[in-house]
Amino acid sequence: MNFEKARRLVADLARVNERYLRDDHYRNDIRERLGRTVSRVDVGVARRERDRAPRSAQPFEGLVETSLAIAGIRTEARAPEVVLVVDELREGAAFAGVQTALAAAVALGQRLDRRVRVVMVRWTTPGNSIAAAEALVADRFPETRIDGRPGVRVVRREDVLDTVFGAEDVWMATHWKTAHAIDVAVTAGVIDRARVVYLVQDYEPGFSPWSTEYAVAASTYRAGFRMVVNSEPLRRYLSEVEGIDVPEALTFAPHLDEELLQRVADARRPAEDRVVRVLFYGRPSKHRNLFRLGVAALRVAVQELADDDVRLEFHSAGELHGDVELDGGRGAVKLVSHGTMPWDDYFRFIASTNVVLSLQHSPHPSHPPFDGAISGARVVTNEFRDTRGALHPNLAAVPADARSLGLAVADAVRRVLAEGPTGYAPLADGALGGTLERAIHALATELDEESAR
Known part of the structure; x- marks a missing residue:
């Protein structure tokens, strides 16, 4: 191991220890990922x-x-x-x-x-x-x-x-x-x-x-x-x-929680200075959430938007993981992980994002896509046995492959820049039961x- 690599590891360890001491939710994330020895x-x-x-x-x-x-x-x-x-x-x-x-x-x-x-x-x-x-x-x-x-x-x-x-x-x-x-x-x-x-x-x-x-x-x-x-x-x-x-x-x-989502919609603002924040519901340990497929889709979106006049931020919530480079190893564009969030913090965070990528390879239409769509964000998810395509006008349900998902994310970014958030948009009565x-x-x-x- 060379000196520079050792220096970076020590610096990373210091940051991890500092956050571990001050952030109880981060501690819970670490404990869950490490597992626990049966006592x-x-x-x-x-x-x-x-x-x-x-x-x-x-x-x-x-x-x-x-x-x-x-x-x-x-x-x-x-x-x-x-x-x-x-x-x-x-x-x-x-x-x-x-x-x-x-x-x-x-x-x-x-x-x-x-x-x-x-x-x-x-x-x-x-x-x-x-x-x-x-x-x-x-x-x-x-x-x-x-x-x-x-x-x-x-x-x-x-x-x-x-x-x-x-x-x-x-x-x-x-x-x-x-x-x-x-x-x-x-x-x-x-x-x-x-x-x-x-x-x-x-x-x-x-x-x-x-x-x-x-x-x-x-x-x-x-x-x-x-x-x-x-x-x-x-x-x-x-x-x-x-x-x-x-x-x-x-x-x-x-x-x-429609009252809460109404408040989230009220707090959401159009992209400023052509900066678009993208939220990825990323849970690597939950296979149904298609984490690696989502990362590949974000990389497709980065390439698709390379010539657009837009600055992209990518954030992951749902489970702690290492930050991921999205631009071919150059390090300029990263998916930054925030891990699990307390209930109130999560909704405050999604108010600051105008594009959401949330995948679920199962028949249950999970919550994060609707948290985003109802509160006015543009949301991309994967289709599953034709169950999601017509559930909400802010929800794009596309085939579960990296290119289709990535192009849909890029389209959502462009729509946010052109049109801004939609405002509060509730589900139609009985759409999900x-x-x-x-x-x-x-x-x-x-x-x-x-x-x-």
Whole structure:
């Protein structure tokens, strides 16, 4: 290693350490990327889970890391609750899917007049705590507070076996690993299948290559749970691919905070001095977000705009990664990574961008494209089985190849320079499905009827 390279590495390390010390969200990003070593406590809890699991659940040990997470729970006759099972609740990682799951559980709890409890089945990450998780829910859903305190209780995986649940609780699964854990608990006889709700927010087998994980994820759709589906395109896909027919009444559009997006639109300004800021929703670890394809598309856009009178800035949000050169190694144009952002910071940031590239190779129409389009930005995304092309006038859905996407980004930049932002532009009514409130009302009616039998 030469002296200059060593000097740069030391300088980079100093900058990383300085930011790590002052920025807790950056620390969480680093911890997630490095992973974590399973501690003795985790090993001990895993052993307890195995020992407490009924015999019918024991064959599932090790199938997935969550397989036995709740199979050994204790239940008793008590006031029933709504129990939402999630991977984790952590500031900086509670994005749209978790937000929607919390909203659904809170709404169902209100409709059934029950308290809500949240169970986290991922091993607790360093720096997280029950108090922080409960405070996050209380901050996002202040109506759940009781006498000014967080009213939604949170249970860590490490504490699940020491918690008593109600025999008549309604359980709500979210991510497929939570649905699988509940399915094993049903097999173990500790949860009633008729009181399980499965909130399906994407076609999650596609999150993994064809594998054990793919097969287990797909099996959760055949577990016999009551399904509530996030978006009409996903409902149709489940019908076509899995042969699962979910009523339209139990389908809802993704929750988009229209008041907030109106404020974002009001804050957005035309490009000044012909500087256009492009936001890329970049998550390298999430294959469905097509990170490398997006980088290639941005490089195509840079070449396409090389002779235009425009100065480009490229920013990535969603997950921390190294900055990426976009101009053939010359270093003048870079994709700068900001990693995950707190909820409010994210929306402040998108107000400063007029072009968004957000990719999702799955049937669920993810939130970032609509956050941008509704608030007046020009957005480019990939088409998926003809589900996105006509969803919003500010949304260009093109084939998932680098040239098509890159040329669409270049066209969006030119339109921003020529026309400026569009201003607030809401979705047409019913474009993605009905309201969450309607779906929860239909679900609660079914559960009430089941209880009356």
